[in-house]
Amino acid sequence: MNLLKILDNLSNEELLNTKSSRRGSISQFTSASKNIALASIPFALAATSSKSKAATATMSAAAFQATPTEVLNFALTLEYLERNFYQIAMDTTGLIPEADRAVFAQILKHETSHVNFFAAALGDAAIDEPTFDFTGKGLGLDTFENYGTFMALSQGFEDTGVRAFKGQAGALANDNDLLTFALQVHSVEARHASQVRRMRGQKGWVTGGTAASNGIPSVFDGIYEGEANTVQGGVELSGLFGDFGGPEAVKEAFDEPLTMAEVNAIATNFIVS
């Protein structure tokens, strides 16, 4: 995966349309996103040179890092999941109260853009859209009948998305453009997460390291596993900020990454195939 391929794919309207035609009826694009504005392709990017940060063989985790194509398909999978989740919710009469629809419409718009972006960037290498089950397969969740369940899952998906992108930064580090694109998506997911958390009466930042400490059923502990970490850059910070919120504030002040495998273990509850 390189920048030229991304730009080429982004500028290939036929390919974009081909990708969108493969999607099921439940996940049709909004009319706005069907008409990709080719004029606004970031040509400025073509002038940037990707400083090679390769030589990653010496990096400890290099052997376990995914290729950029694998990372982009991983991102695309998560964005498909979120996009479908919010599309169904917005289409389900009576689920989202009128006062909250503007928020979820905005989130849906972003997830749809992200799907289009990663699909276009991958081109022929893009995975097919998965089939999802938001009852959590065996979990039997009343996701689209109960607004509280929907909101809890929304928070879980957004917080997971933040951790998932963060965990792949190292795998994209040798491509300046891909790394920056991923960061630009990553922080938008964090904006979503903060908003949904606060709508649920939670703090906008992650508190503690369990699902329960974040107001989510314990079956989803994997979403917050490791968020109670207080060691940053090799420094144990938990005892240093007694006058500034103590260990709890330290946990909140740093979001933690998840590996691809950890994220997949969460997402697999909702992916049929």
Added chain:
Amino acid sequence: MKKPIIKVETSIENHSKTNNSRRRFLKMGGLAVAGSSLLLYGCSDDDDMDPVTPPDGVFDLGAGNLGILNYAYALEQLEADFYTRVIEGNYYKALPDGEEKTLLEDVWYHEVIHREFFRTAITAVAPDDITPDLEFDYGDLNFDDRDSVLATALILEDTGVAAYNGAGKLIDVTAANGDVYLTLAGKIVSVEARHASAFADLINPGTTAFARDGILVDLGGTGLSYDRATPPSEILAAAGGFITTEFTANQLPTD
């Protein structure tokens, strides 16, 4: 092309008692280059200093990963200082116990923790080359006024997000601890984004403000769904309006 020296303006008082400094502050929202705080020594008519040699006694952020760490530390100093003043102001003090007061307190904690973390981390690797304690001046910003405080907080957080997003690619992961620094930047930037989202929603509750079209940018024609990634030169030019301690950013990586 010679790299310019970015000189942070030293004298807020030079501005007449108008809203100049406040206006320059608010320019951060658009991340416009605030010309008044950007001096290009090499291009100055009456200045014959070597453009790559900072003036005597003026700190330079440095090169490579150290420069990026010092850059992040300078921004975290600004944020931590701002919220420290917020906590001392009457808007915060008059708030009843509740979400808004807790939110401000939490953000203050987080930014102080970020600042002290960078101080510790940089001191460990480069004790003689760490950004000094900076001083700040917010002009006539009224820390007793909710609207003024929240609007400024939102600008600072949105700017922090764009700054970290822009700095990610500048971290050299092949250098010692480079992968750790990149991960740390990722751990912090999403917390800044959570802050920005919360402040935007406090100002405009229940709307799209938390991730509004006006602060996001487009990638590849797919829509306004991406945060900005802004280079240090633009961030420092914008933030320089409130940093009264002179320093230069002469050697930061640019790609």
